[in-house]
Amino acid sequence: MIPANVLPELKYVGNEKKKLTLHLFFQIMGKIRMCFTPRKNHWWYITLYVNEKGFTTGPVPVEDGFGSFSITLNILENRVEVFKSTGETRSFRLEKNLSVADFYNYLVSTLKEIDVHVKINGRPYDLNIDRPFSEIEDIQHYSKKYAMAFWKSFLWVSAVFKEFSGRFYGKTCPVHVYWHSMDLAVTRFSGKKAPPMPEDARISDKDAYSHECISFGFWAGDDNVQEPAFYSYTFPSPEGLDNQPLEPKEANWVMNNGTPMAILTYGDLLEKDNPRKALLQFLESAYQAGASLADWDIEEFKVPPLNEL
Numbered sequence: 001m002i003p004a005n006v007l008p009e010l011k012y013v014g015n016e017k018k019k020l021t022l023h024l025f026f027q028i029m030g031k032i033r034m035c036f037t038p039r040k041n042h043w044w045y046i047t048l049y050v051n052e053k054g055f056t057t058g059p060v061p062v063e064d065g066f067g068s069f070s071i072t073l074n075i076l077e078n079r080v081e082v083f084k085s086t087g088e089t090r091s092f093r094l095e096k097n098l099s100v101a102d103f104y105n106y107l108v109s110t111l112k113e114i115d116v117h118v119k120i121n122g123r124p125y126d127l128n129i130d131r132p133f134s135e136i137e138d139i140q141h142y143s144k145k146y147a148m149a150f151w152k153s154f155l156w157v158s159a160v161f162k163e164f165s166g167r168f169y170g171k172t173c174p175v176h177v178y179w180h181s182m183d184l185a186v187t188r189f190s191g192k193k194a195p196p197m198p199e200d201a202r203i204s205d206k207d208a209y210s211h212e213c214i215s216f217g218f219w220a221g222d223d224n225v226q227e228p229a230f231y232s233y234t235f236p237s238p239e240g241l242d243n244q245p246l247e248p249k250e251a252n253w254v255m256n257n258g259t260p261m262a263i264l265t266y267g268d269l270l271e272k273d274n275p276r277k278a279l280l281q282f283l284e285s286a287y288q289a290g291a292s293l294a295d296w297d298i299e300e301f302k303v304p305p306l307n308e309l
Contacts (some may be wrong), residue, residue: 012221
């Protein structure tokens with residue numbers, strides 16, 4: 001067990017299959033939530049959340065509206081838990097090398113036992129896997145050790161993101177996990193509409209970027225950035241963004257799909273005497289860089305003291 005007050009090491013290289021297995025578990029949970037939950041702006045209704053046990057859908061309304069259920073990937077106790085507001089509970093073990101197909105089939109049948117009937121698009125999203133979840137038997141690399149490090153890091157980052165989120169008085173999304181890309185994110189909005197995206201843009205992008213925003217996130221690495229890292233980008237991206245200063249000194253700008261993205265690696269953060277302070281510096285400097293160049297009303301978005309309300 002990783003001590004509660006110590007940030008864990010979290011490696012991408014060498015853990016690619018373990019991360020992919022967990023990613024596919026997340027996609028199954030997220031697609032089930034999306035199947036039942038009413039639409040909300042910018043896809044906020046499909047996300048997962050970090051909690052004191054692991055990762056959860058939060059309450060999902062049932063079809064008749066008289067109640068809800070939730071699915072929790074309980075990393076601490078190594079099982080999947082399903083709770084329904086009627087008081088019914090079910091669970092199954094997260095066994096070592098549990099396949100994606102087993103996870104999907106166990107979860108769907110478990111939900112059926114409590115009268116929750118799942119009808120989803122059963123194929124993974126944006127992972128270059130052209131098979132339904134129910135047939136993915138070769139991806140079976142669930143690791144409790146990796147999942148524990150993943151969850152502990154995301155739990156800590158979630159708390160820092162929530163602190164940072166509370167410093168902004170405009171529209172802000174919850175701190176949540178987007179399961180399609182498996183990143184923890186929080187986004188600030190200026191309140192102004194963004195220019196229309198091209199007609200052939202994905203509908204997911206059109207809804208996500210309907211308004212000006214500055215987004216901040218954390219992900220556990222991928223084939224392009226092969227280590228966990230924090231990021232921030234401004235949409236639409238103002239000219240000269242990549243010339244703006246960032247903190248701490250290890251942070252830098254990289255080009256991502258033709259626009260600048262601020263990056264601070266998790267490894268660099270672990271080297272800091274005060275990781276929380278360093279992460280808050282990174283988030284604030286990235287916000288100031290984008291907001292100042294995009295002509296946001298920075299003063300108006302500062303949170304007033306309670307005695308001024």
